[in-house]
Amino acid sequence: MACYIFGAGDAVQLRARPAAGDYVIAADGGWNACRDAGLVPDLLLGDFDSLDAVPDFAHVERVPVEKDDTDMMLAIKRGLALGHREFHLYGGMGGRRTDHTVANLQALVYLAHRGARGWLYGAGEVYTAICAGSITFPARESGILSVFCLGADAQGVAIRGAQYEVADAVLTADFPLGVSNHFVGQDITVSVRQGCLLLGLSENE
Structure with missing residues (x-):
């Protein structure tokens, strides 16, 4: 429910x-x-x-x-x-x-x-958040995924399946490193070991 x-x-x-x-x-x-x-x-x-x-x-x-x-x-x-x-x-x-x-x-x-x-x-957009966890977005042929740190530094960030992939990265609240990533026809999984991430999905390319 x-x-x-x-x-x-x-x-x-x-x-x-x-x-x-x-x-x-x-x-x-x-x-x-x-x-x-x-x-x-x-x-x-x-x-x-x-x-x-x-x-x-x-x-x-x-x-x-x-x-x-x-x-x-x-x-x-x-x-x-x-x-x-x-x-x-x-x-x-x-x-x-x-x-x-x-x-x-x-x-x-x-x-x-x-x-x-x-x-x-x-x-044309939707946002969600994860804290010390992971989320998988179903494959799409197009669309933008942006990943932001919200709060203390986000440690151990991994993005798999997107145009730009990272592993064990650190995102901070004062630099938008994760803005405007792209779907490339496969599932995208985002995870963070410590901290919180704000995730935005946009159909407005």
Whole structure:
């Protein structure tokens, strides 16, 4: 079972619709994205600073405007508390708030630290993160894979199956060495021995 969370950022087409048993959370203005997609969320959560009015909905949880967590992060924490380990985040990129895009990219690392996998979808791109682990992306004839260090130095980084391969490399947060690698028709496996990596898949070459 997966947790789908909709935020108030740019709307993007669903890669897959929630299945039976999946949990859907609308984070504040993500309510509109849910409705546009023909989805009824299981929970509407937020401080409601991005909606003109609180919808007449049975499952609403209102939180203070002044708080440490963004509405998206509150939704992520709720999904984790419910036992979900796979997260699909929509409406978490673009819009007029680049700071929220950065916050949602950080949230992917938050999930990875807790043994969960998050996917953050944008227009023609998707991001995820790994910490002291590995991930394999299925073969594609084209497309870009970028690998960034997010946090302390990422030690023992390996990239196999891409146009540019590395083994036992060190990536740092102050130099984008892993940007713009390419698929070449085979699976790509990325691993890191210590530290966290942010991984971006783009169809926009």
